[in-house]
Amino acid sequence: MTDLEAITRRAIDDWVDEPGALLPILHAIQDQLGYIPPSSVPRIARALNMTRADVHGVMSFYHEFRSEPAGRHVLQICGAEACQARGCRELEAHTQQRLGVGYHQTTLDGDITLEQVYCLGNCATGPSVRLDDRIIGRVTPQRMDRLLDDIATVPLTIQPAGGEG
Ligand code: FES
Numbered sequence: 001m002t003d004l005e006a007i008t009r010r011a012i013d014d015w016v017d018e019p020g021a022l023l024p025i026l027h028a029i030q031d032q033l034g035y036i037p038p039s040s041v042p043r044i045a046r047a048l049n050m051t052r053a054d055v056h057g058v059m060s061f062y063h064e065f066r067s068e069p070a071g072r073h074v075l076q077i078c079g080a081e082a083c084q085a086r087g088c089r090e091l092e093a094h095t096q097q098r099l100g101v102g103y104h105q106t107t108l109d110g111d112i113t114l115e116q117v118y119c120l121g122n123c124a125t126g127p128s129v130r131l132d133d134r135i136i137g138r139v140t141p142q143r144m145d146r147l148l149d150d151i152a153t154v155p156l157t158i159q160p161a162g163g164e165g
Contacts (some may be wrong), residue, residue, distance in 0.1 A: 007032050008040040012047045021103040022048055022058055026065055035066040063104070063116065071106040073151055076130040080119040083126035087140075090125045092116070094141035097146060111151065 011028035014035040026042055029036050036059060049084050059065040077083075092103075099107050099114055106113040124130040125137030125152045131147060139147070 002038050004033065004039065005043075008037070012044060016047050023049070023062075026055075026059065026062075030065060033069075035069050038067060041126065055096075066113075068106075071110050073132055074114045074115060075112050076115045076117045076120070078118065078120045078122070078126060078128045079116045080123070082119075082123035083128055084089070086126035086129035091129075091141055091144060092140060095144055095148075098145065112148075134156050 006151050007029055011025045014028065015024045017128065018024065019096075022044070027037055028039055037069050041052050041059075041125070044050075045055050048055075064103075075095070077088060077095060079092065081089055095114065096102055099112060100121075101107055101114050103114055103116045118136050120128045120130055122135050127139050128135060128137050129139050129144070129147075130136070136143075141144070
């Protein structure tokens, strides 16, 4: 049994007898893997006596569920009302153009997954974004460029310099 299968099996076993089991199962799998593998969907559907379309329907309704692994960084732009009033539409158009991806897509180099979210709890200082675990307010298109430049220029892992001392 692969890790994916084992994680899916455990999530199902933990929740299958609970009412409304689908969401906790999906969360349990995504918490561990970062996404819901396509091969998990028929297993979940069978266990809950649902169709695959039912499971896919719930996954696409709740945008936080991914059906493929995220990039090295996840960039979320808030599209809720307060951020709309502060210019998030311009910000999202600028960001999508700069990255060459739409929402829920990952840049070709695997660096950044772009997602839309509805409220990051930072409404007073919108437009707000979350970059990995960091919530950032007052993000103009220019500031977004700087954030993206920083991601591109900071090495993700620092390699130790050659072994000689
Ligand atoms: S509306 Fe954007 S953070 Fe709340």
